[in-house]
Amino acid sequence: MTENKEPVTRRHFLKDTLWGTCLAGLGGLTGFIIHKHRKTGTLWQIDPYTCIACGNCATYCVLDKSAVKCMHAFSLCGYCRICFGFFGPEPLDITEGAENQVCPTGAIKRRFVEEPYYEYTIDESLCNGCGKCVKGCNTFGNGSLFLQVRHDRCLNCNECSIAAACPSGAWKRIPAEQPYLLKTQHEAGAHA
Amino acid sequence: MRCCPYIVVGVTLLLAAELAAENAETAEEKTTLKISASSAHSAVKKEDQRFPPPEFETGYVQPSPTTPAPPQDIYQYMDVLVLLAALGVGAYLVLKKRSRPAIFALAIFSLLYFGFWRRGCVCSVGAIQNIVLSIFDRSYAVPIVVLAFFLLPLIFTLFFGRVFCAGVCPLGAIQDVVLVRPVRVPNWLENALRLFAYVYLGAAILFAATGSAFIICRYDPFVSFFRLSGNWNILTLGGSVLLVSIFVGRPYCRFVCPYGVILRQLSRISRWNVTITPRVPRSGVPDECVRCRLCEDSCPFGAIREPTADWMARDYVTGKKRLALLMVLLPVLALSVGWAGSKLKNVTARMHATVRLAERVYLEDAGKAEGTTNASLAFRATGRYPEQLYAEASAIRAKFTLGGWFFGGFVGLIVGLKLIGLSRRVGRTDYQADRASCLACGRCFEYCPKEHARRKGN
DSSP states (O other): OOOOOSOOOHHHHHHHHHHHHHHHHHHHHHHHHHTTOBSSOEEEEEOTTTOOOOSHHHHHOSSSSOSEEEEEOGGGOOOOSSOTTTBOSSOSSSSSOGGGBSOTTOOEEEEEEETTEEEEEEOTTTOOOOOHHHHHHHHHSOOOEEEEEOTTTOOOOSSOHHHHHOSSSOEEEEETTSOOOOOOHHHHHHHO | OOOOHHHHHOOOSHHHHHHHHHHHSOOOSOOOOOOOTGGGGOOOOGGGOOSOOOOOSSOOOOOOOOOOOOOOHHHHHHHHHHHHHHHHHHHHIIIIIOOHHHHHHHHHHHIIIIIIITTTOSOHHHHHHHHHHHHHOTTOOOBHHHHHHHHHHHHHHHHHSSHHHHHTOHHHHHHHHHOOSOOOOOHHHHHHHHHHHHHHHHHHHHHHHTTSOOHHHHTOSSHHHHHTOOOHHHHHHHHHHHHHHHHSSOHHHHHTOHHHHHHHHHHHTOSSOOOSSOBOTTTOOBOOOOOOOSSTTTOTTSOEEOOOOOOOHHHHHHHHHHHHHHHHHHHHHHHHHHHHHHHTHHHHGGGSHHHHHHHHHHHHHTTOSOSOOHHHHHHHHHTOOHHHHHHHHHHHHHHHHHHHHHHHHHHHHHHHHHHHHHHSOOOOSSOEEOTTTOOOOOTTGGGOHHHHHHHHHO
16 A cells, blocks of 8 residues: 655644654553563452452352352361351251251262361362351361362453452452462461 | 351350360260351461361371462463454455455454453453553553553554454444444434543543542443353343444444544544545545445444535634634633542542442441441451541542542543534545544445446456
């Protein structure tokens, strides 16, 4: 495509100047921003030490099944026989009966390990991220259950609906290189 | 507030500690648990580790939690490459090939790729907010991919006009495919409605700069279609916009899209632009318009400007006076709307979570609000003083005061400039595509007899 061959008028000159200014402006903006850009993207994650397990994660996610799931830090777990992440506050019976469980979807599996210890694992396909167990475990237990964004499910929306609804400010953007904020024994100590 | 059963039961933690002792033995079946409300919300710390991790004797191995990896970065870089390619192909199709079916095919591809396959995130429209946030928030760094999505369409527009709108933007494409019965929007209404897009841009910048919210993404009507899930409010909004799009050509692009506002202005001064008559091969000058009026109604977006009649001498005099008056009024308008914008701070600042929280905590402490919210409970569990929170909130309100001046000033300036633009006499002898409004969809091409001649000639 060839350039316009008309003689240069004042209007053309002003327009060309403006055009050049715009291009330079875009360049300047790029320069200003690029000096602190990041190569990799960011991801959403929940800071488990700030999270209050309010239950918004289960309902506010744009996905039908929330990308937030409960995770279990086994190293922190007391393997209690009466686990308040598993049982409701007033269990009718210390059995795996659904009426005794705090989890609305029965996503926590309880398995006998050895006297008197029981192992609790999360069935992620059932977990809806409501955090009821997290609240129970934080309140009465070691706090080994905690909510995390599962990145195989998360769409990483630019404006995360759950983050906008989070009452405690636990949701934050974190670098993609380190996609999880796990609770561990060491970190629990560091936060003490 | 969502009622937590523990608080309802609420007494002390002591029982829980007792239970710990019992846990090793055989505990009683039925237990009533009692705790204080505040401890229900505190995170567990080392000294609170109530039950020491057991030492197993049966050789039980602790499982370790799985951490599924996020999608690879390579996909994001591929997005940038596809964007670049699509923009390039779009420019070729609009300016050189001049084929509506080809442009439409490109739009469908973009709809499928950027929309349904990549689920519409991140998009160039929303990227405005990331860029603005990174300018105002030192700690926020823009991922390079987001920067590319923001910048590439702007650069292409400076050279080739709005080819991004024509065939690359999935939001435009989804509206374009449903447009079957276009009606003509009267000029005055078109101009008035378009002001909303400027206000929306201003508001998006205000809320992004203060770190409050990304409203473009929050109220994106189509992204829930791309994800094939979403809440009812946003699905209803999206459905309504699509319903309107059947009759009104691309209403989001014309009256709402904040990125389109930027592209409009850049397109005014683009190197090359869409012409209804094809360009003459050698000179590159658009072929002469024969004023056959065939293209007159071809544009569903009201972007074709008709030749103008000459003004009467009397109209000239009144027109000049009006123009002079408007130019004098421009700063007055900008300042007064800016002042009004700054006065809105108490309303606008509520978009920021910290301000909302501070107001709530204040009301609770002053006894003006009953009960608590999740947010106020979470705040009190941190042990911070309310005064700290109030100070933060006032700092944010101060930002909104300043931001309100700019936001209002911007809106006032736009309204003033719009009035000036409408009062200006533009002489046209041909049917022309308006550089700013033309979405480069290519519908008008085949209406032009010169275009038919060109195609025969080839």
